[in-house]
Amino acid sequence: MEALSFFAISWISPQLLALTALGTFLGIYVGAIPGLSVTMAVSILISFTFSWEVNNALCLMVGVYMGGVYGGSRTAILLNIPGAPSAIATALDGYPLAQKGLAGEAIGLSTVMSVIGGFVGIFVLAVAAPFVSDFAISFQPRDYMLLGVLGIMLVGSLSGNSLAKGVLAGSFGVLIGTVGLDPLTAEERFTFGVVELWNGINPVAVMIGLFGISEALTQLHFMHKASVKQVINRIIPKWKDVKRYLPLSLQSSSVGVIVGALPGTGGDIAALMAYDYAKRTTKNPEVEFGKGAKEGLVAPESANNAAVGGAYIPMLTLGIPGDAVTAVFIGALFIHGLNPGPLLMIEQPEIFWFTVGNLTLANIFILIFGLTGIRLFAKLVECPKGVLIPIIFLLSIVGAYSINNAITDVWWMLGFGVIGYFMKQYGYQVGPVILGVILSRLIDENWRRAILSEQGNIAGFFGEAFTSPLSCVLLATIVFIFISHTPLWTRWRKNKSSKS
Amino acid sequence: MNHPTSRRPGELLFNLLVLIASLFLFWQAYAIAQFSSLSSSGALPLAATSIMVISACLVLIKTIRLPLEPHVRFIRHIFPPIIGIVMALILMFAVMLEPIGFILSAAIFLFIAMTFLHRKGWVVSLGLTLVSLALVYCVFRLIFKVILPEGIIPEREIMAVISHWFSANF
Numbered sequence: 043m044e045a046l047s048f049f050a051i052s053w054i055s056p057q058l059l060a061l062t063a064l065g066t067f068l069g070i071y072v073g074a075i076p077g078l079s080v081t082m083a084v085s086i087l088i089s090f091t092f093s094w095e096v097n098n099a100l101c102l103m104v105g106v107y108m109g110g111v112y113g114g115s116r117t118a119i120l121l122n123i124p125g126a127p128s129a130i131a132t133a134l135d136g137y138p139l140a141q142k143g144l145a146g147e148a149i150g151l152s153t154v155m156s157v158i159g160g161f162v163g164i165f166v167l168a169v170a171a172p173f174v175s176d177f178a179i180s181f182q183p184r185d186y187m188l189l190g191v192l193g194i195m196l197v198g199s200l201s202g203n204s205l206a207k208g209v210l211a212g213s214f215g216v217l218i219g220t221v222g223l224d225p226l227t228a229e230e231r232f233t234f235g236v237v238e239l240w241n242g243i244n245p246v247a248v249m250i251g252l253f254g255i256s257e258a259l260t261q262l263h264f265m266h267k268a269s270v271k272q273v274i275n276r277i278i279p280k281w282k283d284v285k286r287y288l289p290l291s292l293q294s295s296s297v298g299v300i301v302g303a304l305p306g307t308g309g310d311i312a313a314l315m316a317y318d319y320a321k322r323t324t325k326n327p328e329v330e331f332g333k334g335a336k337e338g339l340v341a342p343e344s345a346n347n348a349a350v351g352g353a354y355i356p357m358l359t360l361g362i363p364g365d366a367v368t369a370v371f372i373g374a375l376f377i378h379g380l381n382p383g384p385l386l387m388i389e390q391p392e393i394f395w396f397t398v399g400n401l402t403l404a405n406i407f408i409l410i411f412g413l414t415g416i417r418l419f420a421k422l423v424e425c426p427k428g429v430l431i432p433i434i435f436l437l438s439i440v441g442a443y444s445i446n447n448a449i450t451d452v453w454w455m456l457g458f459g460v461i462g463y464f465m466k467q468y469g470y471q472v473g474p475v476i477l478g479v480i481l482s483r484l485i486d487e488n489w490r491r492a493i494l495s496e497q498g499n500i501a502g503f504f505g506e507a508f509t510s511p512l513s514c515v516l517l518a519t520i521v522f523i524f525i526s527h528t529p530l531w532t533r534w535r536k537n538k539s540s541k542s
Numbered sequence: 543m544n545h546p547t548s549r550r551p552g553e554l555l556f557n558l559l560v561l562i563a564s565l566f567l568f569w570q571a572y573a574i575a576q577f578s579s580l581s582s583s584g585a586l587p588l589a590a591t592s593i594m595v596i597s598a599c600l601v602l603i604k605t606i607r608l609p610l611e612p613h614v615r616f617i618r619h620i621f622p623p624i625i626g627i628v629m630a631l632i633l634m635f636a637v638m639l640e641p642i643g644f645i646l647s648a649a650i651f652l653f654i655a656m657t658f659l660h661r662k663g664w665v666v667s668l669g670l671t672l673v674s675l676a677l678v679y680c681v682f683r684l685i686f687k688v689i690l691p692e693g694i695i696p697e698r699e700i701m702a703v704i705s706h707w708f709s710a711n712f
Contacts, residue, residue, distance in 0.1 A: 498579055
């Protein structure tokens with residue numbers, strides 16, 4: 043009963059209700075604007091909400107976070123530019139749907155599935171937080187490393203027509219992530235004696251370059267083509283569709299909430315894993331994956347919003363950030379005199395239940411704001427390319443500059459934009475590069491911790507891996523993904539299907 | 543997976559450059575800590591660049607075997623003049639950003655780019671430039687408080703005069 047009263051605080055206070063609504067609305071548009079990240083918005087919010095009452099500040103930030111994770115899907119669907127890393131997988135099938143004139147339906151379906159995913163995440167946070175945090179605690183560095191490699195292996199699903207190109211792009215991303223001073227020994231890596239490179243290359247600059255600049259440059263090839271008039275006569279998804287994709291949404295949400303609960307991973311990996319899961323488990327999709335399959339939209343959208351609830355679990359129960367935004371959140375809680383960690387649940391349960399209630403409220407606002415105002419938003423796509431493309435370039439440059447208020451990030455962004463453009467021209471996917479950049483640190487640190495704990499003995503590393511059920515599952519999945527993308531497997535599958 | 547049946551103009555050269563770059567990066571990765579230990583700071587860079595070299599070799603071999611795509615020209619289909627011109631404009635914008643400031647450099651960039659790409663005359667381009675610049679400025683500078691280069695326009699003084707005028711009259 044006490045928990046319920048804490049849960050309902052933000053529901054019954056008009057001020058908190060309004061702040062949550064405002065935060066969610068802002069978050070949707072922040073998430074949708076390429077170059078504006080939720081992390082950046084929450085960081086900026088901290089700077090002017092630190093003097094506020096803690097509940098007010100939390101309401102605004104929770105709204106921005108929830109809205110931002112969902113908002114990234116809009117530009118992914120309408121422009122093929124994911125507004126946030128968690129929407130990378132959404133673009134793969136969302137954009138082809140928009141090109142077919144089904145933008146409204148795609149956004150409507152993604153909204154409902156995001157909300158379902160969000161509810162699953164919040165439910166798990168509320169009910170199973172102690173159990174899931176116990177599970178995450180039992181992860182060894184070896185498991186984190188394997189999880190990172192598993193993420194890279196997913197490039198197979200994203201690599202278009204060549205596994206070699208996908209792996210090459212993923213490895214390139216990992217390499218970009220290692221640039222700078224080694225976090226463990228402070229040795230220089232790929233800095234070429236340049237001091238500006240000591241802090242490494244900012245992943246946001248790489249992301250804006252590869253997704254913003256290169257996409258806008260590619261769009262210049264189609265200047266003579268009339269922009270697709272989006273048919274947005276149906277925004278509320280068909281009940282038939284919701285019923286049909288509900289099981290997949292729930293399964294993907296489970297993937298999302300588990301991945302989200304693992305420290306260091308977030309909505310981006312959750313969405314990619316769910317996309318891969320949907321691709322493998324959907325037997326006969328109406329439309330091929332990558333060409334506008336609704337399953338390819340439902341899975342990542344459910345997963346990335348479910349990951350929000352998952353990310354809160356280690357944050358509130360262990361004090362470990364699930365992703366970049368929750369890391370900023372931990373900072374915000376410290377500023378407000380709270381100490382996220384195991385004691386928070388015991389000493390200040392009101393904060394935990396208040397957050398659960400607030401997340402639920404923000405999720406409801408996503409449904410309201412997500413299903414309204416889409417026509418206005420979709421006008422962006424109907425906007426002439428000659429106007430839209432210069433604005434995308436402008437937003438990309440401003441976004442890159444605002445990371446550190448330094449022109450260096452703009453140069454990096456432009457460089458990666460040009461590389462991304464040529465990669466696209468020659469059949470390389472840019473998604474794996476970002477995935478590599480994001481996972482690089484996770485793989486590097488945990489590999490070294492794992493190998494150090496075995497005194498540098500690689501045989502001991504694998505020996506230990508085979509005795510741990512969790513490592514075994516991760517290892518087996520990696521091997522399976524690799525084998526399933528080799529020509530040998532394809533030939534075997536072909537032979538098998540022709541025989542049957 | 544749909545395997546390509548032909549190669550695009552410049553693809554061979556691009557893949558060759560990727561291989562050369564991968565080899566160079568492998569050498570750089572080796573220079574970090576050689577093969578000293580599996581937990582050294584160079585271990586992951588070495589692993590990543592080794593995979594890059596192997597993959598780049600595979601891609602190059604595959605590309606060499608493919609016939610050139612007919613009726614496709616590099617200068618027309620891969621890198622048409624419009625791409626080069628827009629790249630030059632972006633480069634100019636980035637170079638001017640700090641010396642002359644965000645407002646002026648963005649206005650010049652938007653005006654030239656919209657006039658060149660939209661082709662509806664300079665009056666329309668000027669109007670669109672002003673509207674879009676005002677929107678971007680409001681979102682980034684005023685709402686999100688993003689610090690943008692001021693350059694030669696005394697932005698802070700102008701904002702102070704406006705806010706002073708508002709506080710005096712309303």
